[in-house]
Amino acid sequence: MTQPASVIDLYDSLLAAEDERARARIIAGAFERLEDRYPELKDLATASGVRESELRLQKEIEQLRLRIEEVRSDLTREIEQVRADLLKEIEKTNLRIEEVRTELIREIAQVRADLSKDIERLRAETSKEIAAGNQKILRWTTGLLFAQLVAIIAVIFGVGLM
Secondary structure: OOOOOOHHHHHHHHHHOOOHHHHHHHHHHHHHHHHHHOOOHHHOOOHHHHHHHHHHHHHHHHHHHHHHHHHHHHHHHHHHHHHHHHHHHHHHHHHHHHHHHHHHHHHHHHHHHHHHHHHHHHHHHHHHHHHHHHHHHHHHHHHHHHHHHHHHHHHHHHHHOO
């Protein structure tokens, strides 16, 4: 038996059915096609259901926006705290650098003063040694000149005696 395509075909099929059983089968087939064509109402989206879902989603979106703002605010505070901590550390480091620089300048000045003293002491010692050496050379040269003078005088007297 073929399935009726329209309401008139359904009516004609019901009139043409031989017994109650055939009619029940035709009616059941019509209901089956009707269910296939239109899903259950619980599966259909109604305007109120869509509105409820929309309101629920808007509420969730607003809660997410608030949470995002909280996180953004927390991050901003944390960034500012880290920035402040870094500035403090930079300031401490700059102070420490300045302390080290001052200490180095003081040590360099001390080394220069010590070197100047050592140079002056070495100059004095060298001057004394040079003066002592000059005196020795002068004595030696004087002795040599005196010896030459004596030799020249001896030669002059020795030549005169001859």
